[in-house]
Amino acid sequence: MADIINLLPDNIANQIAAGEVIQRPASAVKELLENAVDAGATEIQLIIKDAGKELVQVIDNGGGMSETDARMCFERHATSKIQSIEDLFQITTMGFRGEALASIAAVSQVELKTRKKGSEIGSYIEIDNSQVKKQEPCQTAEGTSIAMKNLFFNVPARRNFLKSNTAEMRHIVDEFIRVAMAFPQLQFSLTSNNQQLFHLDKGSLKQRIVAILGQHYNARLVSVKETTDYMNVYGFAGKPETAKKTRGDQFFFVNNRYIKSPYLHHAVMSAFADIIPADSFPLYVLFIDVNPEHVDINVHPTKQEIKFDDEKLMYAFVQSAVKHSLAQFNVTATLDFDLDPSIQALDAVSKPFTAQQQNESTLSPLYKSFTQANQAHMIDKSSNSSNLKHWKDLYSGGGDQYTTTSYPAETEQETESRPAVTYESQPHATASVIDERWQDTPTDQKVPVQVHQQYILSQIKSGFILIDQQAAHERILYERYQRALLETPMATQQSLFPQTLQLPPADAILIGEMLPDLQALGYDLEPFGNHTFVVRGTPADIQQGNDQATIEGLLEQFKHFSHELKVNKREQLIRSMARNNAIPAGKVLSSREMQNIIDELFACSMPNVAPGGKFTFISFKLTDLARMFERGN
Missing domain, CATH: 3.30.230.10 (Ribosomal Protein S5; domain 2)
Structure with a gap:
């Protein structure tokens, strides 16, 4: 019977190993930057093209390599940092496994130029799919320049799994930031598609x-x-x-x-x-x-x-x-503040508090209101029986006492003519039924009331509804933004004084990716270089003011939804804008504002839930609440 176990060819073994180390362009960025740091470089340049798919190049002014070292560094498990097993427990360098360059060479086309300090001439090596195509002396600066071209050119299936250029670029920026943050004493720069994104000078x-x-x-x-x-x-x-x-x-x-x-x-x-x-x-x-x-x-x-x-x-x-x-x-x-000189000059600060003033102050009503007997939680026992009698009557009696205490005295005729004010909750009422009840309700009975600056209470024909003002406004804005992307772009309110918006690098890349959709939603943003945008206009339906805080809040919501939702970026964007711009709980609303929310909510195609799935309102029926209050007995 023939043997079936064979040793893998080196090129296949290298590609399998590369799958662990080089998962995307950012993986190569990390390895190459760490090698540059280990080489003792003080200046490190990272050059990217096509989000690393076409080119990842790192240039450093470190120690460089000899001709033999330049060839050996691409072999698997070749490293200058480990000599014995004990060294594994004394690692102070960034790279040490000896797999990074071998893995990079297995899935890309590599060009290396290096010159050791003190040497007059350097070495040039060209590797394609782990095979050395060219090795020759060359003239180059001290240090090392290594370029990884056409990543996964020989493994098309893996190249197909790469994300969009924007997503891959965000990963590259993350890896660059992590290395640059760890070594503030070194100079770093990042250039993408001939545009410099970072230039970080040495410092603290x-x-x-x-x-x-x-x-x-x-x-x-x-x-x-x-x-x-x-x-x-x-x-x-x-x-x-x-x-x-x-x-x-x-x-x-x-x-x-x-x-x-x-x-x-x-x-x-x-x-x-x-x-x-x-x-x-x-x-x-x-x-x-x-x-x-x-x-x-x-x-x-x-x-x-x-x-x-x-x-x-x-x-x-x-x-x-x-x-x-x-x-x-x-x-x-x-404690760390300077006291205003005008405050120090006041009599209360500069003059002593005399004994006569002390006596006068203790006799004042304000002082007495803070003594123990006058505090809110203190109850005078002598007045307990008289002052609290009606509360005892209310809570110690039966149902009749509730009724007599809760309502003012009425004539028999008024009692018979008074409508039954009894309601009960119906959490899952359909939008169409609520809409019909709303339309049938007389106008003079539709006057809404705000409850604790969070909910809107409004009467309908069969009872009343309680609306969550934030969730309702979120649904209204969501459908408005949805129409803006699919049908008619929203109007933009131009700013008299455009603001400059400075963002962290990763956020700037994110905004750049969303620019076309943001313009359809009413934002007029213009890239201004160095992670900066000029805000020339904002959507006409949101209040102008702190544009920086508004857009930062939008980005935070977008990133929050990105982690939690498996939906496309447009859906994430409009949900983020709706959540960010919705009226928050705690905001006091006028009757007109409450009425507008109610009218616009029931004009929505799906008024009963917010984009995230929360209910926008709950309905309460008179008949159900009547049973709760036992009004039928």
């Missing part, structure tokens, strides 16, 4: 955070720093007002390596637990320095998931460090 960690995430964070960062013999924690956390509804501004680095750790993230969240909403995420950029012996980073191909030998200690230490920094911020926030 705070300068690097502000350069990447935006100038508006400059005064909103709290320094975190704790040092022990076991480990050090340092970095910055955002003040509570920087918390967002979506993730994205959370960075953990262990020995300068970016990691993903839900466990340590929970430690930071617990430190913020009492000062930000439960569904918000704080900004933080935290570095943990710990002896490599206490960390195992060789547990995942991307090296972004690691293990600690004492996770509970790490958790407690991170939580304590962040809490301590936030506590310091709270103290300094209350």
Whole structure:
């Protein structure tokens, strides 16, 4: 019987290994940038074309390689960073597995130029599908330039699984930011399709955070720093007002390596637990320095998931460090101010409080209102029997006492003519039935009432309806925006003074992707370079004002829906706009505004639910409530 087990050819084995390491262009970006850092570079350039599908190139001024090293670096498990098994537990470099360049060469066409410091001439190597096509001396600058071209050209099936250019570019920017954030002492730049997206000069960690995430964070960062013999924690956390509804501004680095750790993230969240909403995420950029012996980073191909030998200690230490920094911020926030000179000059501050003034103040009605006997929760026992008698009568009696207390005295004729005011809830009433009841209700009985600035109560023929003002307005806006995208674009209100909108890089890419749809929805935005847009106009139906906050809120909602919904981007966008621009709970509405919401809600094609599935209203029937109040007995 013939043998059936064979060794795989090298090119197939390399492609299988590459599937673990190089999943998309951003994977190659990460590996190449980390190699440049390990090479001792102080200036690193990343050049991208066609979201990395056509070209990913990294140019550095590091140590460079000899002719032999340049050839050997593309072999599997070839590395200069591991000599013995003990070295695996003392890793201080970014790359060490010796698979990155071999994996890149297996799924792309690679060109390498490198010159070692002190050498007069460099080396040029061209590799295609793991096969060396050309190797020759060349003239090049000190350092290394490596270009990965036509990713997955030899594995078309994998190329088909790549996302849109915008999505792939966002992943590239994320990887670039993670490496650049970890090494603020190095200069980084990112150019995409001949347009420079980043130029990050050498500087402090705070300068690097502000350069990447935006100038508006400059005064909103709290320094975190704790040092022990076991480990050090340092970095910055955002003040509570920087918390967002979506993730994205959370960075953990262990020995300068970016990691993903839900466990340590929970430690930071617990430190913020009492000062930000439960569904918000704080900004933080935290570095943990710990002896490599206490960390195992060789547990995942991307090296972004690691293990600690004492996770509970790490958790407690991170939580304590962040809490301590936030506590310091709270103290300094209350004391760190300059008192207005005009306040210091007031008599109440500058003159002493005499004994006569003290006596006069204790006799005043205001002072007495704050004494124990006059506090709201204190009850005078002597007046208990008289003042509280009618409340005792109300709650200690039967049904008749409820009736006599609840209604003013009436004549027998008035009692017979009074309509039965008894209602009951009907949560799932259909829109068509409610609409008919609404149309049949006399106009003078349609006057709506706002309940706790959250709900609108309005009478209908068979009872009344209770409308959630936010959910109802969300449904109205959703259908309006839907029509704008499918039929007639919305009107734009031009701004007299256009605002400049500066966004984080990933958000700027997202806005650029949505520009055509945003224009149909009434936004007039114009790219202005360097992650900036000029807002020349906004939808005519939303209040003009802080355009930056409005669009940032829209982006937050969009990213929130992106994580939770399996729908297309247009659907995410109009849901996000409807949620962001809807009248919030707590807003006081006039009778006319409430009436407009009711009229527009029942003109919708699906008025009974908001886009997210929440009910917009609940109906209450007189007949059902009559049974609750036992009016039929």
